[in-house]
Amino acid sequence: MANDKKRIYAWEFPVRFTHWINVACILALSFTGFYIGNPFIYAVSAKEYIMGWIRFIHFVAAYAFLLSMIIRIYWAFVGNKYACYRELLPFSSQKLAELVNALKFYAFISKKPPYKIGHHALAAFTYLIVYLLIIFEIVSGFAMYSVNHSGAIWVILGGWLTGAMSMPMIRLYHHLVMYVILAFALMHVYLAWYSDSREKNGLLMSIFSGYKFSTGNEPDI
Amino acid sequence: MKFSSDDALYEAAESMEALGNNGLSRRDFMKFCSAMAALLALPASFVPKIAEALSGKKPYLVWLAFQDCAGDTEAFLRATNPTAANIVLDVLAVEYHETIMAAAGKQAEKSLMDVVKNHKGEYFVVVEGSIPMKDDGIYCCIGGKSSVDIAREVCGNALATIAVGTCAAYGGIPAALPNPTGAVSVKEAVPNATVINLPGCPVNAENITACIVHYLTFGALPNVDKFGRPYFAYGKRIHDNCERRAHFDAGQFVRQWGDEGHRQGWCLYEMGCKGPESFHNCPTIKYNEGTSWPVQAGHGCIGCSEPNFWDTMSPFYKRLPNVPGFGIESTADKIGAGLAAATAAGILVHGIGRAVSSKKEEEK
Ligand code: HEM
Ligand code: HEM
Ligand code: SF4
Numbered sequence: 001m002a003n004d005k006k007r008i009y010a011w012e013f014p015v016r017f018t019h020w021i022n023v024a025c026i027l028a029l030s031f032t033g034f035y036i037g038n039p040f041i042y043a044v045s046a047k048e049y050i051m052g053w054i055r056f057i058h059f060v061a062a063y064a065f066l067l068s069m070i071i072r073i074y075w076a077f078v079g080n081k082y083a084c085y086r087e088l089l090p091f092s093s094q095k096l097a098e099l100v101n102a103l104k105f106y107a108f109i110s111k112k113p114p115y116k117i118g119h120h121a122l123a124a125f126t127y128l129i130v131y132l133l134i135i136f137e138i139v140s141g142f143a144m145y146s147v148n149h150s151g152a153i154w155v156i157l158g159g160w161l162t163g164a165m166s167m168p169m170i171r172l173y174h175h176l177v178m179y180v181i182l183a184f185a186l187m188h189v190y191l192a193w194y195s196d197s198r199e200k201n202g203l204l205m206s207i208f209s210g211y212k213f214s215t216g217n218e219p220d221i
Numbered sequence: 222m223k224f225s226s227d228d229a230l231y232e233a234a235e236s237m238e239a240l241g242n243n244g245l246s247r248r249d250f251m252k253f254c255s256a257m258a259a260l261l262a263l264p265a266s267f268v269p270k271i272a273e274a275l276s277g278k279k280p281y282l283v284w285l286a287f288q289d290c291a292g293d294t295e296a297f298l299r300a301t302n303p304t305a306a307n308i309v310l311d312v313l314a315v316e317y318h319e320t321i322m323a324a325a326g327k328q329a330e331k332s333l334m335d336v337v338k339n340h341k342g343e344y345f346v347v348v349e350g351s352i353p354m355k356d357d358g359i360y361c362c363i364g365g366k367s368s369v370d371i372a373r374e375v376c377g378n379a380l381a382t383i384a385v386g387t388c389a390a391y392g393g394i395p396a397a398l399p400n401p402t403g404a405v406s407v408k409e410a411v412p413n414a415t416v417i418n419l420p421g422c423p424v425n426a427e428n429i430t431a432c433i434v435h436y437l438t439f440g441a442l443p444n445v446d447k448f449g450r451p452y453f454a455y456g457k458r459i460h461d462n463c464e465r466r467a468h469f470d471a472g473q474f475v476r477q478w479g480d481e482g483h484r485q486g487w488c489l490y491e492m493g494c495k496g497p498e499s500f501h502n503c504p505t506i507k508y509n510e511g512t513s514w515p516v517q518a519g520h521g522c523i524g525c526s527e528p529n530f531w532d533t534m535s536p537f538y539k540r541l542p543n544v545p546g547f548g549i550e551s552t553a554d555k556i557g558a559g560l561a562a563a564t565a566a567g568i569l570v571h572g573i574g575r576a577v578s579s580k581k582e583e584e585k
Pocket of ligand 3: 459460461463464465466467488490494495496497521522
């Protein structure tokens, strides 16, 4: 089997680029967001500007994050089939079966890895949820941002949410969803490594290079 | 001038000299007019216009109190500077106000109805307190009439209604969960009335005065935001005008009541200050003639001028609300730490499971 390995270009540049921009943004936003929620460094003089800079970084990273998401959403419509938005939707009996099998594989019930060049259904579904959480962070973030920045753009990006949720609730969920995203990231890296080591498909390197190895078992080459 | 001298609505003009006879000097009067212009964000050139409008006829005003604590009345009457209160009382013909009127019982109710009948569409109503709607509004009755019926009749026929205090503006504390009396705001109880909201707990008397002065000067109520509050008073966020803001930006926070930071006047953000989500002009005009306001006195803002503040801004001494569905002891950070620990544990267990199962495979 090892000899049939074929290099397949799975993740095009925009997918990899936005992935790493997102990772960098999430790390920066989580660190600065945690500080905003829980200012653990105390200034000794009123001349300092710690909270000021932290919030500045949070907002700059927020813009980068927004743009990165726009690129990824655009690519979901024009990119290759592995980047297509349809890849993320689990709503077909075949995908649901794949999703259940993947769950069994990770729970050591099944020995059959969820071979796939693109995301297998379980991974894809998780990414769908993560993208929705990210969009929630962007909307709720801009909702908070909109209260002291007037302009239609802030209302479109998030200000509309203040009509549906109170400000403290928006803050609370903006804060809580951070932990959900971080928990995902931990699990995601572990499972990427696990899948790579079990399937020998080059998954870990693929998000850097774009290439995966086919083991010959993938239905979606 | 909007109010011509033959207008039956307004009593004979009181000149500035007459005001002077009531213990106000012309200087006090002009000072008051300048302060009002500043509060309404008008250029100084409007001061004479305001003075002229205030020296005109007296519009009628009735003050209704429903489910309230009379805090707004207190704020209004106890303005320490005599000019504001005197001027308002001189400029307006206050025909009905349960707390301060001499008349009582049927006689008092009659004076209210006289205004409604004889000056339909020509008087101001100030409403303080929320209006209970449950069980036909029986939870607040005055002279045998429910407050909702009174409000419909009095506000429905008024020139304009000024809902003062958060209870009248948004239902306030009586409307907080579980809202046993079905309390609502004036606008909800009388949707067809012209209502301007001046929330706050209590309302700032200067803002009531400014609203009336605006009406007398321009013949219209000031512009309002999506919650029906005038921009001149509720257009800026507390946090953006707060005198402790430099400490926020620097990173100097009070961590405990009475700690060094508290003594130094640092930012109250970590003590649950809701200034970042509240809109009011407290930091600039303050209360009791510019004496102080909560944050200056060392207490965080509780967001009292926001709709539903009792439910949404609490707990008042914590930055974030409690997480719904979890006990009140859990904070967002505790839940986050729990989630992180659970994920790490899951990975650990999975890793062990993997080691075990691959051993088994080798044995096969
Ligand atoms: C992964 C993405 C993000 C994470 C993990 C994150 C995290 C956080 C956290 C933990 C807080 C503190 C909340 C609190 O306890 O009060 C916060 C505040 C905030 N975030 Fe984010 N955030 C993210 C994205 C964004 C985005 C895209 C925006 C858009 C502008 C944004 C704008 C804000 C604002 C305005 C605040 C409040 C700042 C203040 O009150 O001074 N965030 N963020
Ligand atoms: C905050 C951290 C991270 C987030 C939110 C995240 C999110 C995602 C998402 C949404 C995808 C799907 C890509 C797409 O189709 O657009 C993905 C794929 C991938 N990521 Fe991450 N990622 C994070 C960190 C990492 C790290 C640190 C690594 C590597 C060590 C990594 C490795 C991969 C790999 C290998 C894939 C392709 C996996 C597959 O098809 O299942 N990720 N990631
Ligand atoms: S005390 Fe409150 S309103 Fe003032 S700067 Fe701090 S958080 Fe903002």
